[in-house]
Amino acid sequence: MRQTTPQQDLLRGLWRENPVLIQMLGLCPALAVTNNVENSLAMGLATFFVLCGSSLLVSLCKRWIPGEIRISVYILIIATFVTVADLCLAALLPDIHKALGAFIALIVVNCMILGRQEAFASRRPVGRALLDAVGTGAGFTLALVMLGGTREVLGSGSFLNVPLFGPSYEPWVVMILPPGGFLTLGVLLLGLAWWEERRRERVKAGGVPAGADMEPSPALGMSLSERASSRGDAA
Amino acid sequence: MSELVWIFLSALVVNNFTLALFLGLCPFMGVSSRVETALRMGAANIFVLVVTSLSVSFLNAFVLVKAPYLRIIAFIVVIASLVQVVETVIKKVSPVLFRELGIYLPLITTNCAILGLAIFQTNRGYGFFEGLAFAVGAGLGLTLALVLMASIREETELADVPSIARGMGLVLIIAGSLSLGFMGFAGLLSSS
Numbered sequence: 242m243r244q245t246t247p248q249q250d251l252l253r254g255l256w257r258e259n260p261v262l263i264q265m266l267g268l269c270p271a272l273a274v275t276n277n278v279e280n281s282l283a284m285g286l287a288t289f290f291v292l293c294g295s296s297l298l299v300s301l302c303k304r305w306i307p308g309e310i311r312i313s314v315y316i317l318i319i320a321t322f323v324t325v326a327d328l329c330l331a332a333l334l335p336d337i338h339k340a341l342g343a344f345i346a347l348i349v350v351n352c353m354i355l356g357r358q359e360a361f362a363s364r365r366p367v368g369r370a371l372l373d374a375v376g377t378g379a380g381f382t383l384a385l386v387m388l389g390g391t392r393e394v395l396g397s398g399s400f401l402n403v404p405l406f407g408p409s410y411e412p413w414v415v416m417i418l419p420p421g422g423f424l425t426l427g428v429l430l431l432g433l434a435w436w437e438e439r440r441r442e443r444v445k446a447g448g449v450p451a452g453a454d455m456e457p458s459p460a461l462g463m464s465l466s467e468r469a470s471s472r473g474d475a476a
Numbered sequence: 477m478s479e480l481v482w483i484f485l486s487a488l489v490v491n492n493f494t495l496a497l498f499l500g501l502c503p504f505m506g507v508s509s510r511v512e513t514a515l516r517m518g519a520a521n522i523f524v525l526v527v528t529s530l531s532v533s534f535l536n537a538f539v540l541v542k543a544p545y546l547r548i549i550a551f552i553v554v555i556a557s558l559v560q561v562v563e564t565v566i567k568k569v570s571p572v573l574f575r576e577l578g579i580y581l582p583l584i585t586t587n588c589a590i591l592g593l594a595i596f597q598t599n600r601g602y603g604f605f606e607g608l609a610f611a612v613g614a615g616l617g618l619t620l621a622l623v624l625m626a627s628i629r630e631e632t633e634l635a636d637v638p639s640i641a642r643g644m645g646l647v648l649i650i651a652g653s654l655s656l657g658f659m660g661f662a663g664l665l666s667s668s
Contacts, residue, residue, distance in 0.1 A: 265505065265644055268498070268501040268502070268505070269498050269499060269500075269501050269502075269588045270498075272498045272501070273497065273498035273499075313556060316552055316556065317549065317552075317553070320548050320549045320552050320553075321549065323548055324545065324546075324547075324548050324549060327548065328545065342599070343592060343595040343596055343599060346547075346548050346591070346595050347499075347588050347591060347592055347595070349548060349552050349591060350552075350587070350588045350590075350591050351588075352502060415656070418659065419495065419496045419497075419498065419655045419659070420652045420653070420655040420656040420659065421652075422498065422652075423648050423649070423651040423652030423655055424648070424649065424652035426648050427644075427645050427646075427647075427648030427649040427651075427652055428645075428649075430643070430644055430645035430648060431640055431641060431645040431649075434640035434641070434643060434645055435640045438639065438640055
């Protein structure tokens with residue numbers, strides 16, 4: 242197993258293995274609540290909290306969790322933190338809690354969180370697990386705010402409820418409706434693929450062997466060590 | 477009676493779980509490349525949704541009245557064990573069906589459509605029969621979306637698309653167009 246540095250653990254989830262944009266995990270909340278920046282940010286931070294809390298707890302308790310029932314234990318731990326987040330949001334920010342509705346509770350089945358527990362937190366020391374959770378959670382929030390920002394600017398002509406274009410702007414209402422979510426993420430992914438292809442061509446033209454550091458969407462089931470070693474072989 | 481029909485229709489097309497509420501996107505993206513597998517996945521989903529709806533009605537009526545804060549935990553535990561039980565029973569009773577459903581049955585546990593159904597049913601205060609209509613409608617809606625997507629993807633496999641669109645980008649754009657089409661049903665409920 243190739244050892245990763247703490248910086249790698251922290252930064253990996255932010256962009257190169259971004260849960261939404263690269264790994265395509267946790268799509269349900271990423272599309273459902275991102276019709277404005279405020280909701281995206283709230284959803285991102287709630288998920289961030291749940292991910293950090295459960296990574297910490299799973300990593301702390303990994304010695305006492307029997308292998309056969311580990312998935313159920315992870316889900317229970319995650320569900321506990323989601324309940325905490327749900328009740329806190331309802332008490333502190335009732336308006337946002339109402340806007341997010343059922344999707345706060347649905348953080349439980351966000352495959353990104355379970356994936357991080359299975360692939361990382363259950364086999365690494367506490368500090369590393371926390372770094373990884375912070376990086377992945379921040380990457381998730383970043384992707385959500387990118388989506389929410391695009392949709393709010395185009396769909397309502399504002400950013401964080403501040404009008405941008407003046408009264409003559411005709412908003413693209415479709416962007417804040419469900420199809421807008423699919424289209425925004427689709428266009429974003431096309432753009433990323435285009436950028437990646439151009440980068441690869443430039444590397445090829447330069448005669449440098451292409452680094453495999455941007456693996457196309459690593460599968461959820463693939464363990465981290467496998468991923469790390471495959472990358473090590475290719476480089 | 478008419479109310480049940482509206483709940484059913486609303487879950488089927490107007491508030492389609494996949495295309496309007498973004499629930500159950502993982503199977504929608506993952507297993508929608510063949511129509512046949514899409515149908516099987518849909519069938520497994522309908523089945524689990526109905527069983528979930530029944531047990532959620534029971535939980536809401538008898539258990540969660542005393543401890544509402546346990547809602548999320550109770551639902552996820554019940555769903556996970558339910559899927560396990562259903563899997564064992566099907567394996568025993570009908571090995572053929574079990575082989576047909578294959579890996580999809582256990583995967584359904586982490587499908588947000590199932591937990592989503594449980595939570596929506598509770599939030600809207602649906603009773604036993606309303607919940608049942610909701611579950612069947614939602615399941616058929618999921619199947620409809622899956623099959624539509626799979627048929628389109630079977631066609632695009634042979635199409636000459638730009639190389640950057642050979643991944644999820646194209647699937648998402650198609651899903652966006654489908655979702656746009658389903659928005660046409662939005663007038664169905666308000667006009668009545």
